Amino acid sequence: xxxxxxxxxxxxxxxxxxxxxxxxxxxxxxxxxxxxxxxxxxxxxxxxxxxxxxxxxxxxxxxxxxxxxxxxxxxxxxxxxxxxxxxxxxxxxxxxxxxxxxxxxxxxxxxxxxxxxxxxxxxxxxxxxxxxxxxxxxxxxxxxxxxxxxxxxxxxxxxxxxxxxxxxxxxxxxxxxxxxxxxxxxxxxxxxxxxxxxxxxxxxxxxxxxxxxxxxxxxxx
Amino acid sequence: xxxxxxxxxxxxxxxxxxxxxxxxxxxxxxxxxxxxxxxxxxxxxxxxxxxxxxxxxxxxxxxxxxxxxxxxxxxxxxxxxxxxxxxxxxxxxxxxxxxxxxxxxxxxxxxxxxxxxxxxxxxxxxxxxxxxxxxxxxxxxxxxxxxxxxxxxxxxxxxxxxxxxxxxxxxxxxxxxxxxxxxxxxxxxxxxxxxxxxxxxxxxxxxxxxxxxxxxxxxxx
DNA sequence: AAGTGGTCTAGACCACGTA
DNA sequence: ACGTGGTCTAGACCACTTA
Numbered sequence: 001x002x003x004x005x006x007x008x009x010x011x012x013x014x015x016x017x018x019x020x021x022x023x024x025x026x027x028x029x030x031x032x033x034x035x036x037x038x039x040x041x042x043x044x045x046x047x048x049x050x051x052x053x054x055x056x057x058x059x060x061x062x063x064x065x066x067x068x069x070x071x072x073x074x075x076x077x078x079x080x081x082x083x084x085x086x087x088x089x090x091x092x093x094x095x096x097x098x099x100x101x102x103x104x105x106x107x108x109x110x111x112x113x114x115x116x117x118x119x120x121x122x123x124x125x126x127x128x129x130x131x132x133x134x135x136x137x138x139x140x141x142x143x144x145x146x147x148x149x150x151x152x153x154x155x156x157x158x159x160x161x162x163x164x165x166x167x168x169x170x171x172x173x174x175x176x177x178x179x180x181x182x183x184x185x186x187x188x189x190x191x192x193x194x195x196x197x198x199x200x201x202x203x204x205x206x207x208x209x210x211x212x213x214x215x216x217x218x219x220x221x
Numbered sequence: 222x223x224x225x226x227x228x229x230x231x232x233x234x235x236x237x238x239x240x241x242x243x244x245x246x247x248x249x250x251x252x253x254x255x256x257x258x259x260x261x262x263x264x265x266x267x268x269x270x271x272x273x274x275x276x277x278x279x280x281x282x283x284x285x286x287x288x289x290x291x292x293x294x295x296x297x298x299x300x301x302x303x304x305x306x307x308x309x310x311x312x313x314x315x316x317x318x319x320x321x322x323x324x325x326x327x328x329x330x331x332x333x334x335x336x337x338x339x340x341x342x343x344x345x346x347x348x349x350x351x352x353x354x355x356x357x358x359x360x361x362x363x364x365x366x367x368x369x370x371x372x373x374x375x376x377x378x379x380x381x382x383x384x385x386x387x388x389x390x391x392x393x394x395x396x397x398x399x400x401x402x403x404x405x406x407x408x409x410x411x412x413x414x415x416x417x418x419x420x421x422x423x424x425x426x427x428x429x430x431x432x433x434x435x436x437x438x439x440x441x442x
Numbered sequence: 443a444a445g446t447g448g449t450c451t452a453g454a455c456c457a458c459g460t461a
Numbered sequence: 462a463c464g465t466g467g468t469c470t471a472g473a474c475c476a477c478t479t480a
Contacts, residue, residue: 001468022446032469033470034470034471035449035470035471038448038449052446052447052448054476055479055480056445056446056478063297063376065293065295066293066294066389066417067290067291068290068389069289069291070288070289070290073286073287159237162231168287168440168441169439169441170391170438170441171393172393172437173393173411174409174410174411190393190394190410190412191411217390217392218390218392219390220391243464243466253450254453256450256453256469259466259468263467273465273466273467274458274459275457275458276459276460276464276465276466277459277466278466
């Protein structure tokens with residue numbers, strides 16, 4: 001039934017900017033319950049095809065945005081699912097206060113300490129991702145931080161610090177000398193870069209910048 | 222109520238890999254209808270926190286992936302919403318059969334003709350996006366293709382060809398001479414690149430590769 | 443103030459996967 | 462074959478937004 005409603009809307013019966021009938025009228029028209037129409041409409045809202053406003057009704061969006069879900073698995077899982085052998089190497093790990101732009105992005109209080117962790121993730125011993133991470137010390141809750149040489153910070157956080165808010169951005173960067181050496185690339189090469197910040201109940205957890213090996217491509221659903 | 226269920230699950234009552242109670246038991250525990258629990262669980266499935274299987278029950282995912290929604294508006298809207306003046310320039314437009322890798326990505330039948338359109342989108346007269354697009358000729362349904370000098374192909378397609386299936390990928394590329402000139406960049410500069418393919422009822426509509434100006438950053442929700 | 447979508451209920455039946 | 466989640470119904474009440 002939901003699919004039928006989706007087809008009913010999509011079959012170019014309505015174009016960009018058009019106002020759709022009331023939910024209850026659509027329900028009558030298609031011979032189903034209003035709640036079914038509501039559910040179908042909420043699906044279409046999520047995919048970005050329509051806009052709904054209380055009292056304002058439902059419209060087909062004038063400029064439908066391309067909307068897709070991006071899924072970035074734990075690095076180890078991503079590498080192993082390609083059939084490659086995973087490994088990682090801790091480059092450095094020190095506790096200090098992060099630079100301003102990091103603290104700002106994390107919405108950190110002034111002078112809050114972070115654990116700064118740099119690591120490389122390897123696929124069949126070849127550099128795959130260079131990870132530059134800041135972890136709010138509050139997440140260790142007094143306990144000493146774990147040994148990130150045996151478990152990557154990426155994986156430890158996924159297992160121990162569930163988040164309820166996240167901010168992500170993508171960009172392309174040219175490798176400087178450091179990045180080129182870490183990723184066995186060349187100075188100036190283009191690298192795909194993901195920046196992530198996570199929070200739990202308003203408290204910052206971590207901010208990580210990941211640089212992928214040259215030629216990496218991220219596929220969405 | 223849904224939020225209450227979300228909090229109930231998230232409050233570290235259950236960790237990665239843990240099995241959750243049956244929907245109906247949660248409903249009893251929290252004093253609400255099962256359908257409410259189902260809805261809340263479906264939300265959490267979408268955000269990637271849990272996995273549900275008929276007969277298998279509900280589990281907290283072992284390795285929670287970072288999952289976010291990416292929204293790429295029509296280029297004109299993206300540029301204007303930054304307060305910049307939008308313009309675009311058609312670079313070329315010809316009809317012929319696309320190279321194999323394009324036809325394959327579009328799931329095009331052999332020898333199906335496409336309109337090949339190349340254009341630049343400008344923000345305050347500065348190159349913002351270079352767009353390399355293939356449009357399946359079937360979408361024009363016999364009519365002559367519109368004049369893409371007055372309306373960009375991007376915008377025309379959004380207005381006239383709703384899609385129900387899409388594939389997107391992101392990458393970083395180094396500018397070759399052509400790209401550098403088109404985007405007023407420099408050879409070797411890193412550019413963010415989006416590749417999109419859309420279909421309607423199984424029929425290919427368009428495949429587009431968009432190269433963003435150097436320094437571009439895509440933010441997700 | 444009124445109209446629209448948003449959420450919830452209590453129940454039914456269905457579809458899928460596992461045993 | 463059975464147990465679990467998935468979808469649907471018919472109805473109630475609520476929340477927001479616009480007129």
